[in-house]
Amino acid sequence: MRIRSFEPRDAGALAQLFHAAVHQIARMYYSRAQVLAWAPAVPDEARFRARAADGRTLLVAVDEADAPLAYGDVERNGHIDHLFCRPDVAGTGVTAALYTALEAAAVEQGIDLLFVEASEPARRFFAKQGFSLIERRDFEIGGVPIHNYRMEKKLGR
Numbered sequence: 001m002r003i004r005s006f007e008p009r010d011a012g013a014l015a016q017l018f019h020a021a022v023h024q025i026a027r028m029y030y031s032r033a034q035v036l037a038w039a040p041a042v043p044d045e046a047r048f049r050a051r052a053a054d055g056r057t058l059l060v061a062v063d064e065a066d067a068p069l070a071y072g073d074v075e076r077n078g079h080i081d082h083l084f085c086r087p088d089v090a091g092t093g094v095t096a097a098l099y100t101a102l103e104a105a106a107v108e109q110g111i112d113l114l115f116v117e118a119s120e121p122a123r124r125f126f127a128k129q130g131f132s133l134i135e136r137r138d139f140e141i142g143g144v145p146i147h148n149y150r151m152e153k154k155l156g157r
Contacts, residue, residue, distance in 0.1 A: 001069060001094055003101045006058040011045035013068045014060070017086050018043060024087040029120035030146065037144035056081070057105045061098045070094050074102045076109070080116040083125075099129055107155055115152040123149045 006014075022039035030038070051073060052058045061070040070085035072095075080102065085095045106114055117137060118126045127133070131151040138147045 001061055003059055003061050006052040006060050008049055010060055010068055011048040014048045014071050015043045015045050018084050020087055021084040025090055025121055026119055033144050034146045037141040059101050061094050070098050072098050072102050074106050078111040078114045112155050117148045118151050119148050126151050
């Protein structure tokens with residue numbers, strides 16, 4: 001496994017990966033209605049290309065054939081918007097390695113605080129990475145109640 005910057009050809013694989021992660025990993029923590037509200041269909045590839053072009057750092061963990069295993073981003077303000085892995089590699093250390101690379105990129109950019117709205121399964125992951133729980137956030141997507149957790153981590157310099 002290696003970690004590299006996003007390439008436009010990754011967009012389709014990342015869209016599929018996101019959808020699979022929500023439908024196979026998050027479904028263990030959220031109801032079917034919540035999962036369908038969160039990810040009703042595979043997102044348009046253009047959303048991933050646009051993400052990569054808006055100034056955020058978007059990294060991809062890939063296997064020996066350069067196929068994406070996980071991806072994550074950190075925005076210029078320290079917000080981690082996405083951190084998802086393929087369901088078949090969940091719990092293998094791929095996401096932790098990717099997170100470490102994202103944190104290192106944030107430090108290089110002078111970011112001193114990372115923050116995230118973590119899903120139920122991601123909350124445990126981010127806690128292991130040293131994030132503090134700030135609050136549970138209850139909201140709706142398309143009229144379906146769902147929740148996540150605001151978490152943050154101060155980065156040392």
